[in-house]
Amino acid sequence: MPLDLEEQEQLDQFKAFWQKYRNLITGVITAALFAYAAYSGYQWWRNSQALEASKLYETMVGAIAKGDKDQTLRAADDLQKDFGRTPYAAMSSLIAARIASDAGDGNKALDYLRWAAKNASNDGYLALAKLRLVTQLIELGGEKDFAEADQILNQKPIAGFESLWLERRGDWYLAQKKNDQAKQSYQEAWKKLDQAKEFPEEARRLLKVKLDAVGGVSQ
Template sequence: MPLDLEEQEQLDQFKAFWHKYRNLITGVLTAALLVYAIYSGYQWWRNSQAASAAQLYETMISAVVKGDKEQSFQAADDLQKQYARTPYSAMASLVAAKIASDSGDAAKAIMYLRWAAAHASNDGYLALAKMRLVSQLIEDGSTQDSAEADQILKETPVKGYEVLWYERRGDWYLAQKNTAQARSSYEAAWKQLDQAKEFPEEARRLLKVKLDAVGGLAK
């Protein structure tokens, strides 16, 4: 059916508009589709990575249960190299550090804890890695290790884990034979317990033992 004059005018206007702005419109649509494709692809990749990392972590746990240290370490190393952005890599490094520490290999334990402290994406794993690293460094006892522990403790505590920071600072001072500062740090940790209801009871008792050992709470 032939177009009337008004319809023909609208069509001509649309053609003129399209001719003038078609490159811009096409570019915007292409960019939008590209962003969506990238986002969808990233989501798929992240889910795929998480699934693969979970399988490898299960392999590691099976090795731990069997007492196969070498396979456990290998799985932790593979998770670090292949799936560093997933929580499983930090989890595996913490487990590997515990195995190494229990085996008397402090150097390997420190290596795994340093990696977890540098790469953990979860606040809980990050705080645990840093505080376990501090404990291992204090236990190792060298001047260099003590300086590294001191540097970590000067960082801003991970939110929600201030108790651990203060307690480890007390441990550090105690290792330096500075009882007064150790007591002050343990007291600060004890006072923070009111905001840390989830703090394990066993850990509370241990902190109280440490505090009592350096003179107890100030009167």
């Protein structure tokens, strides 16, 4: 059926519009398709990675139950190497650090903590790794150890861990016999902790012991 004049005019306008903008429209559609394909591929990859990492983590848990330190640490190493972006890698590194430390291998423990403190994808594990690393460095007590701990503590605290950051700063001062600065840090930590009701009572008791050791809470 032949087009009337109005329909023919609309068709001509559409043809002109398409002729002018077809490259742009085609480019936008192509980019959107590529973005969707990339997102879908990433989601599949992430789910696949998490599944494989969980299997390796289960192997590590089994090794811990058997008391097989070597297999436990190998599993943690493999999780770091092959599945470093998953939470399992950081979680296993924290566990491996404790096992290595208990076995008397302090350097290996520090390596695991340093890896997790740099690579953990989960904020909670990242904060725990940094705080535990600082504690280990303070216990070592060397000049380089204090400097490394200071560098970590100068970083912005992970949200929700501000009071523990301040408490570790107090530990850092106290280990160097800077009691006044330690007391101030502990007092600031106490104020933060008093506002964070979700913290366990054990954390409050421990901080209170430290505060009492340097003169107590200011009123």
